[in-house]
Amino acid sequence: MTRNQDACRKGSPAPSGLDPVDRQIILATQAGLPLTEQPYDVLAAELGLDVDKVIARIRAMQERGVIRRIAAVPNHYALGYRANGMSVWNVPDEQVRAIGRQVGALDYVSHCYLRPRHLPLWPYNLFAMVHGKTRAEVMAEVEEIAALLGGHCRGYEVLYSTRILKKTGLRIKVD
């Protein structure tokens, strides 16, 4: 079964204000889709809408990139994948989109983006967050990406986070 490729989305400004029907659908599906043979029929009945309309709206949201895909998400963190590194790559502009799609499709890459360079300090235009069970695994995966890029790679680095700096709010304790 081939993977449904998400269409590449440009970071263009989105319309302000959600359509009320779209908003209803977004709210009703936050918890997930009902696990039944005809989930959109169930959803449509909940919302008091025609099922064809619900399907059309969800497809349209997928077209616009509001919905990436309808899928199940594995919980990597809970399964031991706690190491991650931000790998950054300098790839020729003419090839970066094709390469970005390939790199993004790798199982262990969670986020893959095109971002602007800031020369001369920052020559990288492709970002890929790489995950593994250990840092060694992450490093091996980065080597795989480098091999995949071959001669198209003009340079790369992997940045690991050392410390979370953000403000701490309430700390939750189990009482």
Added chain:
Amino acid sequence: MDDIDRRLVNSLQDGLPVTRRPFDGLADAVGLGVPEVLDRIQCLLDAGVLSRFGPMFNAEQLGGALSLCAMEIPEARFEQVAGQVNAHPEVAHNYAREHRLNMWFVVATEEATQAADVIAAIEQETGCKVYDMPKQEEFYIGLKLTV
């Protein structure tokens, strides 16, 4: 988890079509009826192998802006600047990283135009340049657990 479960786990992460009967194709592929496939998926959810099954939403396409920013802060000023940056409510996820650009944070605003204001304010307050690295294109979001 048997082979069929494994195939389900792998396929479900790729995504299902938005049709009246989205599980039919999957059921055909593994040679089972849809009710049985649904039972297996429920078990996988209960076991915690898969969690949420449904639409994955794109925050930026919903109208908010998320901008990744980086700064190069001299060691002596690091704590002070971190405090100044963190004081902005729009700043999320401020991380120190091992690089000349040693402070990385996300600016999350309700409208895309607001992010530039926040960035300008941070530059002014800290006297340090903010390297704004917004997403120009998104290639793929999601980890895949191939079992």
Added chain:
Amino acid sequence: MVLTDTDRELIAAIQQGLPMVSRPYAAVGTQLGLSEAELIVRLTELQNAGLIKRMGVVVRHRALGYRANAMVVWDVPDNELERVGRLLAAETCVTLCYQRPRRLPGWPYNLFCMIHGRERDIVLRRLAQIIEINDLQAIAHSVLFSSRSFKQRGAHYAAITPGLPVRRLSYG
């Protein structure tokens, strides 16, 4: 920590609010027979012990135009509860975040948080951002918007009687 009678009087004196004067701690201190400095020391100790969460204001968010008020409930794997709870609590637009026991089979959610926003769309955007920034796509959740606000003020702990155990709220 052992609560003295003065502590109880202090809590009773301030729980409805501080006097709106330029030196409120001096004023409360006078009421209790303590100097301003002594009162501040005692308040700080109560705060450090976790008996007072925070000195702050209760905002009538609706009056400020924050009409949308979403309770987002999450079904977090037990071994991730603390990690996810901290991530959510650190978000500026999350005003409350607490753990609750699951009520299976119908209610699997064990982490609740409140997100405020001027309207529902804003709240949904913020939630989507929170999920994306913190990598929470794998955590099952549901969104409940409140329809009417009947009452909104902080909790009042009436009649703190000597001898009764005080329940510790561990917030650090």
